[in-house]
Amino acid sequence: MKRITFIFCIICSIFSFSQTKKNDSIQKLLEKEIREVEIKANKKLVEIKGDRLVFNVGNSIAATGGDAMDALKVTPGISVQHDKISMIGKNAVLVMIDDRFIQFSGDELMIFLKTITSDDIKSIEVITNPPVKYDASGSSGIVNIKLRKAKKNSIRGNLKTVYTQATYPLGNLGGGLNYQKGKLTLVSNINYSNGSIAPYQEYSIYYPRYIWFETNHKRSFQNNLAARVALDYQMNPKTTIGLQYSAAVNQPLRTGRNTSYITNNSGVLDSLIVTPSRLSEENKTHSFNFHTLTKMDTLGTQYSIDVDYFNFKSQLDNHFNTRTHLPNGISVPNRFTAANNLSRQNIDIYSAKIDYEMPLKWFDLAFGGKASFMNNNSTVSYFDTTNETPFIDPSKSNIFNYKEQTQVLYISGNKKISEKWDFQAGLRLESTQTKGYSETLHQTHKNNYIKLFPTIYLTYKANDNSTWALNYNRRVDRPPYRLLNPFRYYSSSYNYSEGNPFLQAFFTDNLDISYTYKDFYSSVYFSYLTHGFDQVTYVSAHTISQVVIPSNFYTQKTIGLLENYVFNKVKWWESNNQMTLSYSETLSEIEKIVPSISHWAFTFNSNNAFILNKGKTFRAELNFNYMSPATARSYKISGFYYIDLGMRLSLFAKKLQIAINALDIFKTDKKTFIQVVNGVRQENYDYRDTQKIRISLTYTFSKPLIEKIQQQSNEEEKNRVK
Secondary structure, three states: OHHHHHHHHHHHHHHOOOOOOOOHHHHHHHHHHHHHHHHHOOOOOEEEEOOEEEEOHHHOOOOOOOEHHHHHHOOOOEEEEOOEEEEOOOOEEEEEEOOEEOOOOHHHHHHHHOOOEHHHEEEEEEEOOOOOOOOOEOOEEEEEEEEOOOOOOEEEEEEEEEEEEOOOEEEEEEEEEEEEEOOEEEEEEEEEEEEEEOOEEEEEEEOOOEEEEEEEEEEEEEEEEEEEEEEEEEOOOOEEEEEEEEEEEEOOEEEEEEEEEEEEOOOOEEEEEEEEEEEEEEEEEEEEEEEEEEEOOOOOOEEEEEEEEEEEEEEEEEEEEEEEEOOOOOEEEEEEEEEEEEEEEEEEEEEEEEEEEEEOOOOEEEEEEEEEEEEEEEEEEEEEOOOOOOEEOHHHOEEEEEEEEEEEEEEEEEEEOOOOEEEEEEEEEEEEEEEEEEOOOOEEEEEEEEEEEEEEEEEEEEEOOEEEEEEEEEEEEOOOHHHOOOOEEEEEOOEEEEOOOOOOOEEEEEEEEEEEEOOEEEEEEEEEEEEEEEEEEEEEOOEEEEEEEEEEEEEEEEEEEEEEEEEEEEOOEEEEEEEEEEEEEEEEOOOOOOOOEEEEEEEEEEEEEEEOOOOOOEEEEEEEEEEOOEEEOOEEEOOEEEEEEEEEEEEOOOOEEEEEEEEOOOOOOEEEEEEEEOOEEEEEEEEOOOOEEEEEEEEEEEEEOOHHHHHHHHHHHHHHHO
């Protein structure tokens, strides 16, 4: 905390200097921008449009002057906790930019979103129950970030650098460039990060006759490079074609020391197990998209074609050794093991889809189809290095191939019943064929199924300030490819994870009733999940081994209430407040092994922006987040809270943004995950090194490309002479 206080004092002194007097041209530009803001203010902050909620970013003080992650923090229905995005009532969230999915995830997604300034965002669409146009895979919602259209004949960009100090430093450097001239539009982003964090975990297992207590000190190094470029060309007034390419190279390294204390029920130490490890990875992602859009008439008839290719390659190299000691520190003979665990994975996905929209006399019709082909090859090798001479252990090694093909047809219709009522419904059919083959085990597992996924949306606009909406859809969650491979990955001699080739997809029915009134948004949601799968750490009173295996074993019912209110009645203060109250019940199909659980949960977060000067260029931020004890599938989670502070300064006609944030200032973002298996209680304490200081500088620039305009003007004058 002394370090945090010291840095804050330095930044406060920097922020205290006054800005230089602007020249007349800049002053005129500011007046023009102020007039534009005044016009945009007539638009509501939050709107419901059919199947989605629309958050108009430009109308929020708290969302401006930052990046896309800052804007998502104050978006209704979205939760951002330490750079992790989630949607209330959903297991996961998918992110789109201008209606196209971003193939980044985890750190790469966060890094990419930080290169998009919030001033370049027009709106954020929150799609809790996605329509049939989108893939039915994943019991997740969709966030669609709509960017402002590039100004004609202009170039605009930004450069950003971020320094983060937690236990160790982490640096980030990146930027974006938008170019528009004539029929050509180019959008690009690139970002690089390097540094490390120090997460800490404790793992307790309460066996009948003894207690296993484990500490895990880690240092996780990051070395990430991510880039994206999108190119669109307007061939004629009706047809636009485009290309999009994104890539990421991630080379994380994790070193750790796992120490297990075995004690009897009286607390007397029986033995000590120490496992140092070094895990290095290299992950490469390439994603390519070709798209075309043709508008056939002025009524809205159009069709679009998308062709995609995605490739993911990963290499993992894990070195570890395990040594057992007596309470006096003497090593136990013949209890030393060492190993080198290697993994290789290569995933190729090809897909193509067509979407057609046709406004008819009585309703608007949309239909389309998609085909995708996936091939996943993975190899795992286990080398025993106990005697220093490595030899491969065939029983712990595996070669696995997984293929998946999906064919899709969908149709939907939208009918504006009256000025107040709007109805939309759709049906999606997906046919899926899977084949998993273990070359090592000589086993083949096939699956073939056809499923229907309906959607219904009903919207009632009572008046300009009040809107009701009812949404329903059905989704499918398919297992991640890595969970289907029946290999064993060892973290120590007593702990390993194992894939399950018999793992099946699960299905979720979602119902949502929402209401908006001015700056108030409310939603009641319900979900019913059948045959769900989760990672289970299997332990037993008769063995000290801990085996993590994914299994289909539960049904889950969840009902919840979400309330979001934006207080902006005071010119110098905007407060975005969100509260949820939910009840979740997980019914286990293997009750004797993993018992059923249920729990009420309450969350509250408040994001506050305070304007500190008349020019609105200097502001402070105060954010509070709280979550009560809750459940997550088959686990119980302890409650936690944390507080973030920040300040932001805009200079040089808002071209330069300087920000400092103190995250988790009281070091309270700590969670404990609890699970009972075979009557044995497990507790996993987790702290992600979240107390940190973050300093960022963002510089934006723009320039009109007037050369072409001047040439066109000259040509017009010449023609008049003729």
